[in-house]
Amino acid sequence: MKLTLMFREYCSLCHNMREQLMPYQAEYGFELEVVDVDEDPVLEQKYDELVPVLLDGETEICHWFLDGERLKEHFTRVYGLPSSNT
Template sequence: MAPAPADGRTPTTPRVRVLVRQGCHLCEVALATVREVCAETGDEVEVVDIDPDPALREQYTDQVPVTLVDGRQHDFWRVDAQRLRVALAGRPR
């Protein structure tokens, strides 16, 4: 069994997580970019709707979509595809 990554993720946690809200146009655009990049890199994407979780909603409500890479905030509002590629190439799986 592989050891847990140093960033606290479990071996089955996707490297990329996108926090979204229903009806958010920017979320749809960001998700399309993230999914395109992750299809190229072979990384999985987890999409999390913040609305059902009061803590996430309070923390991120004005920033969605928020993109997290390896458990750390990478982008919010918009996703730069090239910057995401670099982040995914530069961190261990």
């Protein structure tokens, strides 16, 4: 499993979401790719004011703030993983 975090280096919300993902990453074992949208004009235009955005492929899980319940639901629905206590 690989999730993508659309990110900006100067964005405090982005840093918060990346940090808040750590316990979920330990629990579910997913890989996290962090993509700086400012390095790609297409991504910058697409995600501009939405960052941080957490994606699984093209599926948006959440943006601005980590929605832990939605993330757990996503893992249960898409990957059949049991819900954790995280």
